[in-house]
Amino acid sequence: MPIFNMISGGGGTGGTLTVTAPANTTVTISNGDKTKSKTSDANGTAIFKGLETGTWTVTITNSTQTTTKTIYITADYAMTIAFFAATIAVTYPSGSTLTCTDGATTLTATTTTGSYTFTVPNTGTWTVSCTNGSSTASNSVSITTDGVSVSVELSYALWLAPSSFAYSTYNHIYGSPSVSGDTIKISYTTPSNYSGEYSENVVTFNDAIDVTKYSELQATANITKISDTAGSGRLTLGVASSKPSSYSKPSAIASANAASSTGTQTLTVSLTSVNKAVYVYVSSAICKATVTDIKLIP
Amino acid sequence: MKTIYLDTDFKCHLTDDGTMTAIETDFFDGKCDTYIEGYRYVPAGSTWIRLDGETFTGEMIAPWVDWQELDTAQREYEREQYQSLTEENETLTAENAEMIEAMAAMVDDVYNQDLTQMEE
16 A cells, blocks of 8 residues: 555645644654654644655654654655554453563553453564463564454463372382372382282373363473383373273373483473363383473463 | 384384384374374484474374374274174174084984985
């Protein structure tokens, strides 16, 4: 769309510039040391007469935004100028503080209702963030053109604290899992009469959790033993379509196994292609460990 | 235990195109080809970076095709397997019945022959 149009062939000096801008906005034009300023009327029109031929800069400003266009006047001109306006509609957990920034400009939502639309003043990468206590979530969007509207949904990680979920444990004679507070503790004792058989210690959440809006499952494991004379052990974080119901190895949709080394490590499972309710579980064999911070991350 | 082949994006394949890494796993025991090829397998010691920049450390196994599609394919595979086994069972049962009938006929024949010989 052209930003100005020649409306008559007045020519030479003394041209008239008709600016169509947002109503009641300050319109300033300048050419070298010449500057004129007017406020657009209720129709958004500001007219400048007697302008000499040359390059003029037209600027509109309000309390938050400025937009500038440069035109070359040789006759009467009409032009339209508007503030840049793109919107980012955000859905976020209500009660949270919501901000939107491109690094230079930071906008803050004036409500905490869970739904807010930012009008951003320029193109660029805008990061939308919400916080509530220690919970944070953010997402970035690219605004490339004037007038676009984009939507962003923010949600916090869902912490699967065993203490706040119903859970079941299934254990084998050579080990046992237990839950204390928000920690899953997996014990294991090397059997004195090991017969070559072992099976799983399983802790599973009793209720299926819809993971459609989460992209990964994560947990922190602190392993103190993961092999012995019985062989190499294993610690698995996974999701299953049916609830694991015995001390046999769960049939996983997706899972992550800890590295075969002691110490603290993070287990992360990608869930981007798992769009259903699933049972989250931790299982182990020949392993002594604690598992904490089980969470679903958007 | 099954041998699968991983491409550079850790996607699973049933055959090696000459550039893939062979992995043995029991994760796919009993699973159909479609199911297996819908998965990504990041072996222990390897790292996969997802398109959104998230890093996943092996061993991690997760579908890259919507799991419900894979589950549907697997269920169809299992239904076909069941159907095939049922048909095979029916064939064997029919063959068995024929054999029993033939054996019974043979016994009858022998008995009748013996009876004829005794009467003569």
